[in-house]
Amino acid sequence: MFKLRGWSTLDGMFDKLIDLLIDFLELFQFWVVIDEYERGVCKTLGKRRRKNPVLDPGFHFVFPLGIDEVLVDNVVPTVDAFEEQSLTTKDGKSITLSAVVMWSISDVEKILFEVEDSDSALSEATCGIIGEIVAETEWAEVHKPIFKSTIERRVRSRVKKWGIKVHSVQFKNLTQSRAIRLL
Secondary structure (H helix, E strand, O other), X not given: OOOOOOHHHHHHHHHHHHHHHHHHHHOOOOEEEEOOOEEEEEEEOOEEOXXXXXXXXXXXXXXXXXXXXXXXXXXXXXXXXXXOEEEEOOOOOEEEEEEEEEEEEOOXXXXXXXXXXXXXXXHHHHHHHHHHXXXXXXXXXXXXXXXXXXXXXXXXXXXXXXXXXXXXXXXXXXXXXXXXXXX
16 A cells, blocks of 8 residues: 555645634634533623623524623532641641532632632632631541531632532541651
8 A cells, every 4th residue: 555645744734724614614603502501601792791691501692703702611510529638626636637529600600700710719718618627626526517517607608709509518538647747
């Protein structure tokens, strides 16, 4: 079998030409479809629409040529496991704790326009709150249901302003550890 010279170069050129043609045709697209598990927000000329900016699932007409832009995010519940933390309780016990949070987007407009990275924001808020509460709690109290419910309540109230709804906070690992200091 023989190979044609420069055929791979022509093949790459055709791929780029087809991509350019598709991008050009997308400029004239006057509709958008939002899937069942998503919600979207429409911007007109870079600003949120004043009237009904949130788009529910289904077919929606938009102005072509980049006049309207639709931002979309997934709103079904998501589970995130956070890094293990080494913390110290109020009575000086060293513990290791890792958490799993089930959450979803409750306000797509807030999450898209007011939060840069929702996963990181939730992670940092949750880990910070856990650290604060552990420092205020003695080791004997850590295993009681009130400890977990206090964390859930404080995480929910902190992230609600970002359009995030926390369904539950669970502990994947909660053990007392020995602290070893190296000099």
